[in-house]
Amino acid sequence: MKPFGVRKIELSGRFPIPKEVREEISIKSDDPVEFFTDDGCIGIMKYKERCCICEANNDVKPFKNNFICQNCKDEIIIMANRKKEAC
Structure with missing residues (x-):
């Protein structure tokens, strides 16, 4: 500094x-x-807004009262689809 x-x-x-x-x-x-x-x-x-999951500050979008990055959003969708397939 x-x-x-x-x-x-x-x-x-x-x-x-x-x-x-x-x-x-x-x-x-x-x-x-x-x-x-x-x-x-x-x-x-x-x-800079940060992802509420991984704290990344690139490609961050509003989600409810927080922000989420595209990578975390994609992972959540993949995990949700796996859970649906298992049921």
Whole structure:
């Protein structure tokens, strides 16, 4: 990781994200972002929907109140068809 300067945290707990960081990770105003911590560091990344089964973030489609990738969807269909055949 490379440093982008120092920012102060406001009383409300907010802090500005430097323009260089926003540009590097392609975030704009109102884009959802995720925060994570690792060994005392805070990370920010642009939010991407993930499969609720395997956590993949490619080829993900809404499914009820979650998201599911095509691979997991295909596996579920195969397993359901096997179960029907066994009955």
